[in-house]
Amino acid sequence: MWFLERYLCVLKSYVRNRAHPEGSIAEAHLADECMMFCSRYIDGFATKHNRPSRNDDDDEAVDVEQGSTLFPSVGKPLGKPGNYVLRGLAKFQAHRYVLFNCSDVNPFFRAHTDEITSERDVSSNTVESIQHDKFKDWFKAHIIKLEKENGIGSINNDIRWLARGPVDAAKRYRAYNSRGYRFRPKRLDRASQNSGVVVRAKTSTYAAPDDAT
Incomplete structure (x- = not known):
């Protein structure tokens, strides 16, 4: 119109x-x-000139103290969250995606690369393949080793959470406003024509270590 x-x-x-x-x-x-x-002369009064936009992403309501320093909250979720269980391949892929896209994990990637190349002469493709399959377990064992040697306080809590991986309980929102745009997650429940594997689009959440406060 x-x-x-x-x-x-x-x-x-x-x-x-x-x-x-x-x-x-x-x-x-x-x-x-x-x-x-x-x-215009009344504070806190919403008008057409100062009312929030339709895709308002003001995250003042988000509890920043409990948020992650590695992944700060950008935007605002909409609606009541829905609960679901994250298991199997989806859980493994979610954990690996976060590890491979977090800049604070890069030093551990380099340490793992040095450990692989020091044992034998391998190509970059081989190193990438090994890290693709084994870095998650190596990272968890390495962080636990550093905690025993240097104490729990020597490791950032977010790094410790990442090393232990996501919990099974996860949340899903019906929409999310970020940078002036509204994103609506689309759930994919379709069976592959060849294998019959069900593919689901989900998000993950991480749990604090047992000794974290």
């Missing part, structure tokens, strides 16, 4: 006396302007 048509619809809604439509429109328009003018 064009802007003019929308505005004509607004003017039509102003009509209360069908015998004098012009007067009804004029009075309602004047009252609307008066209310708008007065609202």
Whole structure:
């Protein structure tokens, strides 16, 4: 609908006396302007000029103290979260994706690479393949070793959480506002024509270690 048509619809809604439509429109328009003018001098009063956008991503309501320093909250979830269980291949892929896309894990990637190449002369493709399959377990064992040698306080809590992997309990929101856009997750429940494997699009969450406060 064009802007003019929308505005004509607004003017039509102003009509209360069908015998004098012009007067009804004029009075309602004047009252609307008066209310708008007065609202500019009232703090905390929502108007068409200061009301949040449709895809508002203000995350002031998010508890920052309990958030992750590695993955700060960007945007705002919408609606009540739904619970589901994350298991099997989906859990493994979620954990691996987070590890491979976190810059704070890069030093451990390099340490693992050095450990692989020190044992034998291997190509970069072989190193990538080994890390693709075994880095998750190596990373967990390495962090536990550092905790025993240097103490729990020597390792960042977020790194410790990442090493232990995601918990089975996860949450899903119906939509998420970020950077002025609204994203709606699409759940994929389709069987592969060849293998019959069910593919599901899910998100994951991480659990703190047992000794974390």
